[in-house]
Amino acid sequence: MIKFLVYVAIILTVLAIGYLVRVFELASSLKGKKQEEITEKDNRLMSRIMLTFLFALFIFVIYNLKSFGSRLLPIAASEHGVTLDWLFDVNMAIIWVVFIITHVLLFTFAFKYYGRKDNVATYFPHNNKLELIWTIIPAIVLAFIVIYGIRTWAAITADPDPKSMVIELYAKQFDWTARYAGKDNKLGEADYKRITSTNDLGMDTLSHEGADDIIVKNEFHIPVGKEVEFKFRSRDVIHSAYFPHFRAQMNCVPGMVTVLHFTPTITTAEMRKRPEVIKLVAGINEIRKERGEKPYEFDYLLLCNKICGNSHYNMQMMIVVDTQADYDKWIASKKPFLAPATAEVKTPEASAAVAENKAPEAAKTEEHKHQ
Amino acid sequence: MSMENHGHGHHHEHHESHGHHDDHHHEESFVSKYIFSMDHKTISRQFLVTAVIMAVLAMLMSILFRLQLAWPGEKFAFINFFLGDKWGKDGILEPGMYMALVTIHGTIMVFMVLTGGLSGTFSNLLIPYQIGARDMASGFLNMLSYWFFFLSSIVMLSAFFIETGPASGGWTVYPPLSALPQAMEGSKMGMTLWLVSMTFFIVSSLLGGLNYIVTIINLRTKGMTMTRLPLTIWAFFITAILGVLSFPVLLSAALLLIFDRSFGTSFYLSDIYIGGQALEQTGGSPILYQHLFWFLGHPEVYIIILPALGLTSEIISVNARKPIFGYRAMIGSLMAIGFLSFIVWGHHMFITGMNPFLGSVFVFTTLLIAIPSAVKAFNYITTLWKGNIQFTPAMLFAIGLVSTFISGGLTGIILADSALDIPIHDTYFVVAHFHIVMGVSAILGMLAGVYHWFPKMFLRHMNKKLGYIHFWLTFVSAYGVFFPMHFLGLAGVPRRYYSNSAFPMFDNLVDINILITCFAILGACAQLLFLFNFFYSMFRGPKSEQNPWGANTLEWTTPMAHTHGNWPGQLPVVHRWPYDYSKPGKERDFVPQTIPLADGEVDGGGH
Numbered sequence: 001m002i003k004f005l006v007y008v009a010i011i012l013t014v015l016a017i018g019y020l021v022r023v024f025e026l027a028s029s030l031k032g033k034k035q036e037e038i039t040e041k042d043n044r045l046m047s048r049i050m051l052t053f054l055f056a057l058f059i060f061v062i063y064n065l066k067s068f069g070s071r072l073l074p075i076a077a078s079e080h081g082v083t084l085d086w087l088f089d090v091n092m093a094i095i096w097v098v099f100i101i102t103h104v105l106l107f108t109f110a111f112k113y114y115g116r117k118d119n120v121a122t123y124f125p126h127n128n129k130l131e132l133i134w135t136i137i138p139a140i141v142l143a144f145i146v147i148y149g150i151r152t153w154a155a156i157t158a159d160p161d162p163k164s165m166v167i168e169l170y171a172k173q174f175d176w177t178a179r180y181a182g183k184d185n186k187l188g189e190a191d192y193k194r195i196t197s198t199n200d201l202g203m204d205t206l207s208h209e210g211a212d213d214i215i216v217k218n219e220f221h222i223p224v225g226k227e228v229e230f231k232f233r234s235r236d237v238i239h240s241a242y243f244p245h246f247r248a249q250m251n252c253v254p255g256m257v258t259v260l261h262f263t264p265t266i267t268t269a270e271m272r273k274r275p276e277v278i279k280l281v282a283g284i285n286e287i288r289k290e291r292g293e294k295p296y297e298f299d300y301l302l303l304c305n306k307i308c309g310n311s312h313y314n315m316q317m318m319i320v321v322d323t324q325a326d327y328d329k330w331i332a333s334k335k336p337f338l339a340p341a342t343a344e345v346k347t348p349e350a351s352a353a354v355a356e357n358k359a360p361e362a363a364k365t366e367e368h369k370h371q
Numbered sequence: 372m373s374m375e376n377h378g379h380g381h382h383h384e385h386h387e388s389h390g391h392h393d394d395h396h397h398e399e400s401f402v403s404k405y406i407f408s409m410d411h412k413t414i415s416r417q418f419l420v421t422a423v424i425m426a427v428l429a430m431l432m433s434i435l436f437r438l439q440l441a442w443p444g445e446k447f448a449f450i451n452f453f454l455g456d457k458w459g460k461d462g463i464l465e466p467g468m469y470m471a472l473v474t475i476h477g478t479i480m481v482f483m484v485l486t487g488g489l490s491g492t493f494s495n496l497l498i499p500y501q502i503g504a505r506d507m508a509s510g511f512l513n514m515l516s517y518w519f520f521f522l523s524s525i526v527m528l529s530a531f532f533i534e535t536g537p538a539s540g541g542w543t544v545y546p547p548l549s550a551l552p553q554a555m556e557g558s559k560m561g562m563t564l565w566l567v568s569m570t571f572f573i574v575s576s577l578l579g580g581l582n583y584i585v586t587i588i589n590l591r592t593k594g595m596t597m598t599r600l601p602l603t604i605w606a607f608f609i610t611a612i613l614g615v616l617s618f619p620v621l622l623s624a625a626l627l628l629i630f631d632r633s634f635g636t637s638f639y640l641s642d643i644y645i646g647g648q649a650l651e652q653t654g655g656s657p658i659l660y661q662h663l664f665w666f667l668g669h670p671e672v673y674i675i676i677l678p679a680l681g682l683t684s685e686i687i688s689v690n691a692r693k694p695i696f697g698y699r700a701m702i703g704s705l706m707a708i709g710f711l712s713f714i715v716w717g718h719h720m721f722i723t724g725m726n727p728f729l730g731s732v733f734v735f736t737t738l739l740i741a742i743p744s745a746v747k748a749f750n751y752i753t754t755l756w757k758g759n760i761q762f763t764p765a766m767l768f769a770i771g772l773v774s775t776f777i778s779g780g781l782t783g784i785i786l787a788d789s790a791l792d793i794p795i796h797d798t799y800f801v802v803a804h805f806h807i808v809m810g811v812s813a814i815l816g817m818l819a820g821v822y823h824w825f826p827k828m829f830l831r832h833m834n835k836k837l838g839y840i841h842f843w844l845t846f847v848s849a850y851g852v853f854f855p856m857h858f859l860g861l862a863g864v865p866r867r868y869y870s871n872s873a874f875p876m877f878d879n880l881v882d883i884n885i886l887i888t889c890f891a892i893l894g895a896c897a898q899l900l901f902l903f904n905f906f907y908s909m910f911r912g913p914k915s916e917q918n919p920w921g922a923n924t925l926e927w928t929t930p931m932a933h934t935h936g937n938w939p940g941q942l943p944v945v946h947r948w949p950y951d952y953s954k955p956g957k958e959r960d961f962v963p964q965t966i967p968l969a970d971g972e973v974d975g976g977g978h
Contacts, residue, residue, distance in 0.1 A: 146734060
């Protein structure tokens with residue numbers, strides 16, 4: 001019934017507008033005016049709106065910058081992130097200059113040269129010099145942008161320090177698992193065919209390199225000032241490991257191992273004490289209080305940033321950047337994939353036998369710990 | 372209309388022999404005149420009306436998901452009204468449906484509206500008209516092109532009426548998500564329909580594109596050299612070439628995806644464990660799909676924007692009453708953009724794990740596109756300088772396009788830079804960028820074209836005042852929607868999130884989302900004015916005279932009636948380029964292309 005009424009209302013509105021327009025048209029044709037003709041009056045009005053729009057646009061832009069500009073991501077918490085932010089600002093400066101110049105020209109020309117009755121436009125079909133200028137200047141500016149961009153990119157994607165700490169991030173619908181390479185800093189073999197309900201990552205239970213790996217869920221810690229090399233795997237569809245605070249991102253592609261490395265520079269505790277973060281958090285908590293939600297505390301996060309299914313919007317993992325001492329303490333509290341006692345067993349047969357018994361247990365404890 | 376009357380098109384002499392074919396044409400049935408018509412003007416109108424309807428539906432979808440983004444979890448009778456209890460229970464949008472709406476909104480806008488709708492409408496309308504031909508090279512293929520397009524649109528929409536709903540893996544439908552029915556509801560039947568629909572669409576696009584190319588090369592009237600073609604035709608020509616070269620690649624991508632989905636192949640699948648079992652497929656690469664997809668996907672955005680730029684070139688020149696500035700530079704930049712568009716696809720894949728060195732090559736080629744784009748923008752601005760600007764609604768939209776093309780293009784500089792792309796890839800910054808530069812710009816260009824050529828298409832005028840209001844509301848809301856979106860991206864908000872409420876760090880961005888949605892609703896309401904104006908004027912608008920805007924191009928030398936063959940007598944002969952506006956020493960401020968050069972008069976822009 002309501003649907004029917006809505007339809008009727010829509011039809012009636014359309015009819016009403018139709019008749020209104022008809023009345024206006026008849027009225028103007030009675031006055032001998034052609035409503036479709038563009039008069040000088042129209043041109044003047046539109047030219048003025050053009051100029052007004054220019055100002056309105058700039059005011060809107062400034063309003064946006066002022067009120068939203070302070071809610072962006074806080075300072076980059078990684079070494080390369082700081083360089084990236086700098087490069088972004090330089091490029092943005094160039095962009096703002098071009099944006100302002102072109103828009104001022106476009107809208108002031110539209111304002112100034114509106115059609116007048118006895119006016120004739122200037123016949124100006126081309127000018128090689130002008131065209132050369134605005135081909136060469138953008139080319140030079142772009143050369144600068146390209147050179148700095150590629151250099152920065154090359155530095156970020158260069159091979160990691162061989163001594164950097166290795167962590168695997170494993171993505172599946174809809175959560176993340178982190179696996180530390182352990183004491184030997186080498187990840188054990190893993191294969192999707194070995195996945196069972198208790199061996200989530202498909203770890204090779206015979207692998208010595210894998211025995212000391214540490215698997216954690218929900219949150220993972222990294223020490224400040226130390227380069228971390230991430231290796232990404234995905235179990236099902238493409239996910240993207242997005243670390244906004246560290247200005248880092250890499251897709252996780254099934255059938256492939258992708259890599260990424262960065263050096264965190266600010267611990268979670270330090271970040272929480274930074275004035276801009278305190279302000280940011282206060283702003284958020286004000287909103288949360290109004291809604292009656294728990295207060296929020298700043299944390300680094302890992303998000304999924306490649307559409308991966310219905311719960312894509314809630315696939316996250318907390319990252320804690322610790323001081324080295326805190327990190328050591330935290331990692332020491334975690335159990336390796338195979339308990340240390342068994343890791344010492346040398347013969348493959350023996351370790352296999354043990355693995356059959358121990359692996360599930362190890363996985364269970366992990367899960368239990370993070371409930 | 373029999374085939375003979377239409378099957379002309381090999382030689383100009385042949386045309387002449389049909390000079391009087393109006394006299395001997397027989398009565399047409401309703402079906403052959405309005406439904407299975409082979410006349411380029413009718414087909415053009417069919418494309419336009421279909422595209423308008425599809426655009427309205429895609430816009431409606433965007434409003435539905437914008438409501439969810441601004442007020443997550445709130446109950447809207449509006450949502451329930453359209454989606455019913457299955458997908459809009461109690462007026463709350465279901466997450467799977469959110470993804471489907473985002474996906475289908477993108478697909479319809481990119482393919483049905485801005486490729487099929489834009490090229491289909493204006494290439495069909497203007498190519499024969501502006502080059503002085505009686506029709507397309509093949510009227511029959513042209514008709515097929517429309518009907519495949521129609522079929523494709525119907526199949527795409529039909530997915531809303533099946534139990535598992537439409538495809539929902541994003542408009543790029545990356546596998547494995549799109550290949551595995553276990554991964555989400557949308558990857559079941561809906562995805563199959565999506566692929567079928569796209570296959571029809573590609574057929575339509577190829578039939579149309581080949582026709583456009585052949586017609587432009589072979590059917591130009593006497594005197595219409597390539598350098599006397601209006602920029603609209605140049606734009607359609609290059610667009611058609613891009614389409615013919617790139618759409619087959621999309622078809623191959625789709626075909627392999629169909630194989631992976633239905634026949635157990637593993638082109639894109641490898642080492643997957645899903646739904647509690649390890650799949651057999653191994654050795655494939657999801658990245659392969661992305662290469663194939665973006666090999667079309669990037670030219671595709673130029674397939675969208677070039678026709679809009681072509682229309683704008685024409686409209687700005689006519690209404691500034693000035694020749695387009697730098698005609699040859701405009702052609703050169705169209706060609707440069709067209710060529711470069713084929714070697715930049717990798718900039719969509721900087722963070723897929725592609726070799727970083729390859730990434731830097733794509734940075735270089737991508738940023739090169741900024742140069743011809745800058746030339747175009749400056750040339751538009753210079754065309755306005757010292758003009759005698761007639762602010763028709765079409766002119767407003769054309770100027771709007773120049774503005775959005777610049778502001779959207781500029782943020783492209785950031786995204787083309789692989790290093791800067793890392794933290795904003797797949798965030799709302801990207802959404803803002805491509806909507807402004809390609810979505811809004813192309814829509815503004817298309818609307819400019821509709822207002823400008825409406826008298827030619829429907830022999831009547833649209834209402835000017837409604838047009839003015841329509842433009843300003845549309846333009847203001849376009850910036851209102853997409854400018855603030857950049858900030859969401861810079862705050863790290865990923866795109867395609869059903870809700871940001873799982874992340875307290877985004878809580879302070881809710882008001883930005885509300886602002887965006889309010890502007891989106893305003894913009895949608897503005898389109899209702901257009902819809903009304905469009906359909907009302909089609910039947911009741913004031914009759915137009917032959918050349919209402921004082922334009923030089925050939926379409927305005929045809930009589931104001933829909934006759935087959937366009938010109939009742941002989942085909943017009945062209946004597947000059949199309950941009951002799953306000954040429955010194957001339958009586959009027961325009962000199963149509965059919966007027967012979969005076970003694971000692973130099974043709975063209977003084978080249």
